[in-house]
Amino acid sequence: MGRLDNKVAIVTGGAKGLGQAIAEMFASEGARVIAADMGELTYSAKNVFGYHLNVTDVKGVQAFYDDVVAKFGKVDILVNNAGITRDAMTRKMTDDQWNQVIDVNLKGVFNMTRLFGPLMETNGYGSIINISSVVGVYGNIGQANYAATKAGVLGLTMTWAKEFARKGANVRCNAIAPGYIMTDILKTIPQDLLDGFAKLTMLGRLGQPVEIANAALFLASEESSYITAQTINVNGGMRL
Numbered sequence: 001m002g003r004l005d006n007k008v009a010i011v012t013g014g015a016k017g018l019g020q021a022i023a024e025m026f027a028s029e030g031a032r033v034i035a036a037d038m039g040e041l042t043y044s045a046k047n048v049f050g051y052h053l054n055v056t057d058v059k060g061v062q063a064f065y066d067d068v069v070a071k072f073g074k075v076d077i078l079v080n081n082a083g084i085t086r087d088a089m090t091r092k093m094t095d096d097q098w099n100q101v102i103d104v105n106l107k108g109v110f111n112m113t114r115l116f117g118p119l120m121e122t123n124g125y126g127s128i129i130n131i132s133s134v135v136g137v138y139g140n141i142g143q144a145n146y147a148a149t150k151a152g153v154l155g156l157t158m159t160w161a162k163e164f165a166r167k168g169a170n171v172r173c174n175a176i177a178p179g180y181i182m183t184d185i186l187k188t189i190p191q192d193l194l195d196g197f198a199k200l201t202m203l204g205r206l207g208q209p210v211e212i213a214n215a216a217l218f219l220a221s222e223e224s225s226y227i228t229a230q231t232i233n234v235n236g237g238m239r240l
């Protein structure tokens, strides 16, 4: 018996990094997982199905929705994980840097949830998990665009927890705010800065993708059945 037997899950940005760890863990617990990503899957796992999707493409998201409903009939779990960084100090940040990050990290989350949230509401069941960041909770130098989106995602989380449950559906919406986790997204950050971030945690180290996947599994499963509108900080006790 898996904790997600008979469940259908979508993980955006599921081709690598945190999305991969979440998709693999959900599949190992019995779910059928659609890993929706702009890029090709960098791995293969039983019951993880790759789907080419850009979450900023409104028509593409609608076509994806239609395909998923036709093929799977329902969606129980949506993990809004796709995200990018385009870092710069505020006075040097270009319109492109601002717009790209808002488009993927905030509008992309909205594009997905405005379709799959109501589907869950109609079906009477669902768990939506938004991937925020420690940067959305505390802010960070050089990441005004990213911090705005990751704080924005927390507002969306509380709003959707209210909206999709208001008529009695068992639909929950929670966020995970990871600290610094070893994936490609950290590639542009110099090692001395990463060492500094590790020292800012109480545990004295950066995190591993599986440690985020464990929190996602908890929020996706019935073990969190009375938890909604919450943010789980998975950051080793970090304050920025």
Ligand SMILES: NC(=O)c1ccc[n+]([C@@H]2O[C@H](COP(=O)([O-])OP(=O)(O)OC[C@H]3O[C@@H](n4cnc5c(N)ncnc54)[C@H](O)[C@@H]3O)[C@@H](O)[C@H]2O)c1
Pocket (backbone or CB within 6 Å): 012, 013, 014, 015, 016, 017, 018, 019, 036, 037, 038, 039, 053, 054, 055, 056, 081, 082, 083, 084, 104, 108, 131, 132, 133, 134, 177, 178, 179, 180, 181, 182, 183, 184, 185, 186
């Ligand atoms: N790794 C960390 O330290 C960390 C910390 C806090 C929050 N996060 C968040 O976790 C999420 C995953 O990050 P990661 O570290 O795995 O990054 P990553 O760069 O390894 O993976 C991100 C994935 O998202 C996909 N993606 C990007 N834009 C997309 C789009 N428009 N449509 C569909 N897919 C798209 C990429 O192709 C990639 O596969 C992001 O939202 C990120 O902001 C990461």
